[in-house]
Amino acid sequence: MNDSGFVHCRDCDIIFRPSPYDRACEYRHTPDGYVEITRDDCMAFLVTHARHALHTLRLTGSPVAHEGPQWDPMVATYWQVTDGLETFVIRGSRTRLEEPLRYQLLPGRLVQDPVSVEIPEEEIRERLDQALYPGVVPERRLGAFVAAFREIAWDVEPDQLETLYDISSDQTLSIARLPSWALERLMRQVRRIFDEGDAARVEPLVMALDEPDALHVLVRRQLRIEA
Ligand SMILES: [Zn+2]
Structure with missing residues (x-):
């Protein structure tokens, strides 16, 4: 081109x-x-x-x-x-x-309209459940983890999110991960929510720095014409 x-x-x-x-x-x-x-x-x-x-x-x-x-x-x-x-x-x-x-x-x-960030809470909940003993993790712990993720994600400025890949079917949408300082903060919460053994099982999911399937957020950037 x-x-x-x-x-x-x-x-x-x-x-x-x-x-x-x-x-x-x-x-x-x-x-x-x-x-x-x-x-x-x-x-x-x-x-x-x-x-x-x-x-x-x-x-x-x-x-x-x-x-x-x-x-x-x-x-x-x-x-x-x-x-x-x-x-x-x-x-x-x-x-x-x-x-x-x-x-x-x-x-x-x-x-560009202000960037909006969406948190796929259902998916995060499922991934966490899979990382532990599927189906046996108490609902309140799953909920506490999702709440901690959401709270920390809201504190991240959109330009600090690291884009993992763009969605080819929707160019306004990309998949991004939280920066490492936010993931470390999330891990501190994980150690409060779960016991030591479970926290160790959750850590690879949270800290998977190079994993394309790390826990992610959806970032929407909409371009429009302004007269
Ligand atoms: Zn002419």
């Missing part, structure tokens, strides 16, 4: 995105057999709009926003761009799969 930006024709209000694939060979079937045609989309655009007011819109480096899963080619994508003076948002979408993306210039900028 090329990230140099876009070219906008002010006269026609058409946006073109130059890419390394603009010069592509096409094979067309004719009565004489297959004929190779070199298609240069960039040149075609520049020729069509040669006498028009063209300006370059460069990406500002802010995150790209998608309206749904990134793997879905029908999902609209938003880029924040600038002409050097003003900031705009370009919306790229297609109405049919076989069509190229069409771009639309929108006023405004992409802003």
Whole structure:
């Protein structure tokens, strides 16, 4: 993917995105057999709009926003761009799969809403139960652990959370873990809630620093267009 930006024709209000694939060979079937045609989309655009007011819109480096899963080619994508003076948002979408993306210039900028953190309490409870003797841990201890996790997680600033991975089906959502100081605080609570033997069994679950399946929180970062 090329990230140099876009070219906008002010006269026609058409946006073109130059890419390394603009010069592509096409094979067309004719009565004489297959004929190779070199298609240069960039040149075609520049020729069509040669006498028009063209300006370059460069990406500002802010995150790209998608309206749904990134793997879905029908999902609209938003880029924040600038002409050097003003900031705009370009919306790229297609109405049919076989069509190229069409771009639309929108006023405004992409802003990130405050990050929200969700705690998967049911999952944490199950993981803890599995780490001990499943089904025999008193409910009040499971509840006390979840409460301690929640309280400590709320004390962590969202930018201190360590992202483990992003959810490919929802680009606003990622899986993150608590920083080690918070996990150590949680372990101190574990030693108060459980006896020594159980605390030792819970410790690998809580402190699993490199484990992708460490106890985690869900972090939601929503981008939206602000005029
Ligand atoms: Zn034009």
